[in-house]
Amino acid sequence: MGHLRSRPSWNFQRSFFKRPSSTGSSPRAEWCKTKLTNRALISLTGQNSKSFLQGLITNDTDRILSSPSATFTAFLNPSGRILFDCFVYPVADSQPGFLIDHDAAASGQLSSWLRRYIIKNPIKIIQEPHEIWALWPNHIAESPQQFELDPFSTSLNRSLWRDLRGDGSLGYRTIGNPISHLGLSDVAALPETSISDYATHVLLKACLPQSLSSPYPINLPFETNLDYHRGVDFRKGCYIGQELTARTYHTGVIRKRLVPIILRKADEPHLDLPSKIPISTTFYDEELRLSLEAAELEPNECSSKSNLTNRTKSIGKISGPILRVGNQILGLASLRIDHELFKTINDWPSLTLIKNKNWKVQPIKPNWWPCFSNLP
Incomplete structure (x- = not known):
């Protein structure tokens, strides 16, 4: 070489x-x-x-x-x-x-x-x-x-x-x-x-798992924020898979994106993220990932803004990995960022697993996203 x-x-x-x-x-x-x-x-x-x-x-x-x-x-x-x-x-x-x-x-x-x-x-x-x-x-x-x-x-x-x-x-x-x-x-x-320390840093700062390669379940360029990571050039010539990517970009219809989340049991208090990653306290929780993989999310019952029907109440799903960081649990979720709950300029509201009310999910608003106040 x-x-x-x-x-x-x-x-x-x-x-x-x-x-x-x-x-x-x-x-x-x-x-x-x-x-x-x-x-x-x-x-x-x-x-x-x-x-x-x-x-x-x-x-x-x-x-x-x-x-x-x-x-x-x-x-x-x-x-x-x-x-x-x-x-x-x-x-x-x-x-x-x-x-x-x-x-x-x-x-x-x-x-x-x-x-x-x-x-x-x-x-x-x-x-x-x-x-x-x-x-x-x-x-x-x-x-x-x-x-x-x-x-x-x-x-x-x-x-x-x-x-x-x-x-x-x-x-x-x-x-x-x-x-x-x-x-x-x-x-x-x-x-x-460790790899898990660095993975925690990437998850929080870039809304990404360590790899998007198959079999990672989220595989659309915009849903994985590939455009926000300067990973797509919309002025270059043809390449394999360009048609759908270019059409989505020009129509501006992007309904879902990956965001970091904090998971906790419903009876546990909410904990703020630490200013630094507590080195050597992080590890992948594969058992929990398998049990929560693709679990669908809905707004908390106390969220009066939601106008979703029972048939369409899912506004996202957990999309691994799951990382234990000290006494906190972090992960990623694909969320319907076109929903009114996520258009607020304030912190995003917490969510609940549709089939397991024992878990609460707090999305972490990625304020570094371009033109955040006018999300597609």
Whole structure:
């Protein structure tokens, strides 16, 4: 495999962390690193790799080649549903090429699916052994700039890519162990967290599971907020699955979207989210996920605004994963954001499981959504 596109290197290093704020607190303690063992890399190289990939993904390969940030995108089937979501990075070599950062569990299926479309193109598809890491800020910032690393240091290494999904606080992704990268020597001092810690951060800040790849039950680009994550380019040419995606975009009819939720038993008090994720207290609750998967939701009885009939009273459903975070339970739900309950400028009302009144669900309003006051 060729090397990632790189900028000139230098003979010295310095901290990639911004200098401590005037309060005297150290920003180093507020950043974490996570080895993403649930991710894998496929390299796609060859003279026609750019045009080949352009016809398969929802984003634009020109953006991938020019952007200093990680480019989020998806492969769709002909009916416009997500097969695989991924990041794509450019590769510098004598021939054009790309690295596809994807769900490791879907690696074999993705490789086979790509090979179906090679036909006579001289394209090489290789599964790469490199590690993928996330560097992320576990703190509340006063400004978006506090979620950024030192721009001088990040320019030294093009194996480091800003993750712009969600509210902009997901941090960075790096290919290979970041400790070995030029300009990233301070990473060794960061606490290494679990996949579930990082998954909690992504769920809260970007309304996303760790992967949208099949068999994740929500597979429409807009319902998974792919457009809000800069994952779709509506000006590029044709690609597989474009027809439904473009039609939905231009008609503006988007009724459902993924949002984070807090679950609690009906007899338990509501707890506010902590300002930081309590590291090492998070874990996936697979048993609870299986018992609540696709459970339909309705407004609380005390919600007088609801005009839903008994036949159509469902306004969403739980769509996993379920994460235990300290003494709280977090998850995702696909909600009918076209309903009047979710057009309020205030916090969203709590919901109830239609078939299990013992559970209450509190949707977390994603205030980072574009044009929130005029949701489609």
